[in-house]
Amino acid sequence: MRETTMTIEIRKPAKALKGTTAARTTVHRSSSKSAAAKSGEHVYDTLIIGAGFAGLGTAIKLREAGVHNVAILERAAEVGGTWRDNQYPGAACDIPSNLYSFSFAPNPNWSRSYSGSQEILAYVHSLVNDFGLEKLIQYQQNVTRVELDDAQGLWMIHTDGGRVWKGKTVIMASGPLANASFPKIRGIENFKGKKIHSAQWDHDYDFTGKRVAVVGTGASAIQIIPELVKKVDKLKVFQRTPAWVMPRPDFSTSELSKKLFAKLPFTQKAIREALYWTHESMALAVIWSSPVTRLGERLGQAFLKSQVPDPWMRRQLKPDYKLGCKRILVSNDYYPALQKENCELITWPIANIVEQGIRTSEGIEHRVDCIVFATGFDVPKSGTPYPILGVGGRELAKEWQRGAQAYKSINVSGYPNLYIMFGPNSGPGHNSALVYMEQQIAYAVKGIRTILDSNLKMLDVKPDVQAKHNANIQKRLAKTNWNSGCKSWYLTEDGFNATMFPGFATQYAAQMSKFDVKAYRQVKADVTA
Numbered sequence: 001m002r003e004t005t006m007t008i009e010i011r012k013p014a015k016a017l018k019g020t021t022a023a024r025t026t027v028h029r030s031s032s033k034s035a036a037a038k039s040g041e042h043v044y045d046t047l048i049i050g051a052g053f054a055g056l057g058t059a060i061k062l063r064e065a066g067v068h069n070v071a072i073l074e075r076a077a078e079v080g081g082t083w084r085d086n087q088y089p090g091a092a093c094d095i096p097s098n099l100y101s102f103s104f105a106p107n108p109n110w111s112r113s114y115s116g117s118q119e120i121l122a123y124v125h126s127l128v129n130d131f132g133l134e135k136l137i138q139y140q141q142n143v144t145r146v147e148l149d150d151a152q153g154l155w156m157i158h159t160d161g162g163r164v165w166k167g168k169t170v171i172m173a174s175g176p177l178a179n180a181s182f183p184k185i186r187g188i189e190n191f192k193g194k195k196i197h198s199a200q201w202d203h204d205y206d207f208t209g210k211r212v213a214v215v216g217t218g219a220s221a222i223q224i225i226p227e228l229v230k231k232v233d234k235l236k237v238f239q240r241t242p243a244w245v246m247p248r249p250d251f252s253t254s255e256l257s258k259k260l261f262a263k264l265p266f267t268q269k270a271i272r273e274a275l276y277w278t279h280e281s282m283a284l285a286v287i288w289s290s291p292v293t294r295l296g297e298r299l300g301q302a303f304l305k306s307q308v309p310d311p312w313m314r315r316q317l318k319p320d321y322k323l324g325c326k327r328i329l330v331s332n333d334y335y336p337a338l339q340k341e342n343c344e345l346i347t348w349p350i351a352n353i354v355e356q357g358i359r360t361s362e363g364i365e366h367r368v369d370c371i372v373f374a375t376g377f378d379v380p381k382s383g384t385p386y387p388i389l390g391v392g393g394r395e396l397a398k399e400w401q402r403g404a405q406a407y408k409s410i411n412v413s414g415y416p417n418l419y420i421m422f423g424p425n426s427g428p429g430h431n432s433a434l435v436y437m438e439q440q441i442a443y444a445v446k447g448i449r450t451i452l453d454s455n456l457k458m459l460d461v462k463p464d465v466q467a468k469h470n471a472n473i474q475k476r477l478a479k480t481n482w483n484s485g486c487k488s489w490y491l492t493e494d495g496f497n498a499t500m501f502p503g504f505a506t507q508y509a510a511q512m513s514k515f516d517v518k519a520y521r522q523v524k525a526d527v528t529a
Helices: 053-064 117-130 221-228 255-263 265-286 291-307 311-317 334-338 433-453 463-477 505-512
Strands: 043-049 070-073 143-149 154-159 164-172 194-197 211-215 234-238 343-346 350-354 357-360 365-367 370-373 418-420 456-461 520-524
Touching: 043 053, 043 154, 043 433, 053 070, 053 117, 053 164, 053 433, 070 164, 164 433, 211 221, 211 357, 221 234, 221 334, 234 357, 255 265, 265 291, 265 505, 291 311, 291 334, 311 334, 311 343, 334 343, 418 433, 433 456, 433 505, 456 463
Parallel strands: 043 070, 043 164, 164 418, 194 370, 211 234, 211 370, 234 343
Antiparallel strands: 143 154, 154 164, 350 357, 357 365, 456 520
């Protein structure tokens, strides 16, 4: 039996990915012609739900660890996850490309320091091609139910096509940014014009000469607004709370740099390392209130003043909460866009939506042709988008009603052999999500190898171990800027923080580095079965 605290290592040097800056060829698949084996009575070692970064990365590392009996269930006809869905104008990552990519799959051909969504999606497609994952993916498999068969110790995954997939272990890799969230505004169903959500963009709609409202001023809105203002006749931006906005050090990558990265990969690795530690240092300002936080606030205020000369508008755009309490945004063109002649910033609260537009609390009706809802995702419910039933039929959504909890963000007591990518309290506020993701993947692979090597029917984290872990997490969160009083998607409506990890990425890596099998209840498989 393998040592359960083993380190999963890459068995051969990963070659740099090629061609990710070229035009992407989208491969669509129907469920009837998928390359993987049909479900039937076949039992997979691992079933992965979702073919985004997390799902594909896990499949790569499972195969490196010798686990080949794997299938990836993807609800769409294309891989990509959130980057497939978020293709709105101006969509881009707010983490540098050399850090927002897998360490084992560097791309020397990034066109910019901060890549756009199409280039990131092309990178995801290159993972499928370069690591030969296409045959593992079952497309158009929309999961409707995940339940444990206690007697067999197998997970049954039901899809809307009527199939039932059986697996010894399951990876939940849909992620927290999978399901669009519309705001709870009275009368939203009454609007007679066009409604578009940023995560469900309608590329056929022509904005030219239209009167458009954007609801929200978060991460997607500040990318959409500068693009829409170029096309529309009138743009009205409805702001509930201003964000801390920092400059975006974005520049194109020279051809010389691309050649250097390809020929001397250690140069790109050195840049990635420098970016990692630069972002790690930001935790001192973002996570905890400190002199560095105050310095960051002064920098944000100076940036606002440099871009917005009008004192009245600056007052509307100045946050009244601590830096880090809400997501920090990066943009060089958001503030200038708000000052265009055809753009109007509206800070009165929205009272309701009417047939012709939006009515604010002071009684003014703003007539528009289209409302763009840049209102993000339903993060608190992202872990349970469909029924997930564990031991004895217990339901995860009910257990998480007052706030999601897990052991090391990835395992939940009562749901053995189930691994959740970006589960409770795994969110980064200062560093790349993919840095955290790689740690989760490595941990899940160790757990799955333990189950397979030890012939375990169930490996279930002990409830007292989970409770102790979460008590510590919540104690640490109480001292962070995220819990300092503002309203954000990090918190549930009751103010419970089930989203963020209260520490450095380096601390998260330390937490995930060891798989302690003693923290789990073990049930041996029936050797006669």
